[in-house]
Amino acid sequence: MSRRGSAERRLGLLLCAPAVIAMLLVTAYPMLYALWLSLFRYDLRFPDERLFIGIDNYLSVLSSAVWWQAMFNTLVITVGSVSLELVLGFLFALVMHRTLIGRRWVRTSLLVPYGIITVVAAMSWRFAFDPTTGFVNGLLGLEGAWLTERWSAFFVIIQTEIWKTTPFMALLLLAGLTLVPEDLLHAARVDGANARQRFLRVTLPLMRPVIGVALLFRTLDAFRIFDTVFIQTRGAQGTDTVSLIGYNALITRLNLGLGSAVSVLIFVCVLAIALLYIKGFGIDLTRRREQ
């Protein structure tokens, strides 16, 4: 490399340094600290009994039925909400893309749920499904207490998630739709493709990276679900999620060692999901957009 080249490189590294240091401080340090804590028996109620125990915490988490139950619940919520959000998000994106009149109004109104704080949304839906004060039962002519049974509670949780984050999905997909060149759709039309074929064979493949990114964001979010479940059931009726397990261990029971092990396991899961998507959808987060 020429002298000028290496000088430029040095300057580049120097300019990146503040951001890198900030990242290390706020993400790498807590993560490594959690990893460190997870290797100890460390309960704040008995701080003197702190003891290095290696991977024992992990073994006890992974051999516990509660963890696997929570993992199953989390996956149910994740798959249920993300898959429906994708379908609904696509529908909304197509509507927004095609809308010719009142475009701004339609887009803004669709985004309202996403602007509401999750806790508020979760409470609103809890009240809505409440057998005494809610409107849902009245509307449907039912009398069930939704949040007192496992699967109906899941239904309420999942539909709250869908209601709240479909706009986000729709917005991402809308951005993807606008990237599909009009000429390609015209060409496909002239080539003999009907609307369904144009969507499946031109629009969808071209949107693959965008769909990948949207699914990645939403899956990671949904997998870490906490506030909706915390507000609506607190994990009752067998609706515990992995984040709630972590919360209970760390905050309620003050068991730093076990709680940290749960957090690290959640992190590993999240990492695995991200890798799966990046491989599966061929998402390249570093590549610049090609012309």
Added chain:
Amino acid sequence: MSEIELRNVSKRFTGATAVKRANFTIRDGEFFILVGPSGCGKSTLLNMIVGLEDVSEGEIRIDGQRVNELDPKDRNMAMVFQSYALYPHMSVRDNIAFPLKLAKLSKPEIDRRVARAAQILELDAYLDRKPRALSGGQRQRVAMGRAIVREPSAFLLDEPLSNLDAKLRVQMRTEIARLHNRLGTTTVYVTHDQTEAMTLGDRIAVLRKGEVLQIGTPRALYERPRNLFVAGFIGSPAMNFLPARRAEGRLELPPGALEIPAHNAKQWGTAQGPLIAGFRPEHLRVIGERDVSGLCFAARAEVVEWLGADLFVYFDVALKGFGEMGLPDDLDIQRGDTARHTLVARIDPAHAVNEGDSVRVGLDWRDVQVFDAASGENLTLSNAVNEH
């Protein structure tokens, strides 16, 4: 193969008319060009023929059958887009095969047709590449390939060469001409480049502001333009224009007067008001001192461009006493100002003319076309038959 007939076809968008009553027939097997400046409605017209735009008024018939209500996929036409519109996620092979797969042709038939198209367009070596790994010229050929595999009744090409560099454009131009000769399919070709139009077209339709001004062979448009716009648009360098007025048996121009035989003068005698005289660059001759036929005048060569086979000499003519010419703005050939006007002569490079030289220039009355300044109509042609 098919004949495309447009009967009073109009297209209106909210608040604007893009195409006004287009009325012509594209013959079976013909290479037909739609040419005009940007925004003249040529692409809209093409999109209506292929079915991507609805027809507001009028009727389009293919082989006598009305197609206004037919979807593009049912019109059996193939189109090549300016952007090529290749599917980026498919290989060259899949791009070319796409219309055939949609038409549910058998696998061996698809393979046979793709192989043949690839051979014609010399794409054999690139069949498994993605479009992004191809050069501009190759992408253009893939787009052509996707069009020809279908063996459609007509090809529609929307400025297919305008994304290529000058050299490649000339090369692809000849390839398209060769392809048309080989396949003999009716072809409608949209361009804003009059050189492309002249070199490729059997017939050309010149459009301006949504109106078809003239339809004819390249030669007819060049030699007998029906109006000022066509005269100025066709030909490179563009036709020379000078303000003119009628006098007894003569046509007065800023550099001098042209004697006109009486029977010719009668033809454009009906027009009142100012005239514009037009003549092609090759009709300005460099003449000797003793040559006095036609209009002769001395001028100073301001700019000389030597192109090997041609020599372009630019010189200024003072407009003294003649009003400003009202040339159409969209012609883009406004040379000069209210006081003077630049003319260009295409002369034999054997004449050694240098910048700053004073040259004697001659112009024959037979080479001058006279236009009505107000309507733009070519008065020289008013009694002549327009070729269609």
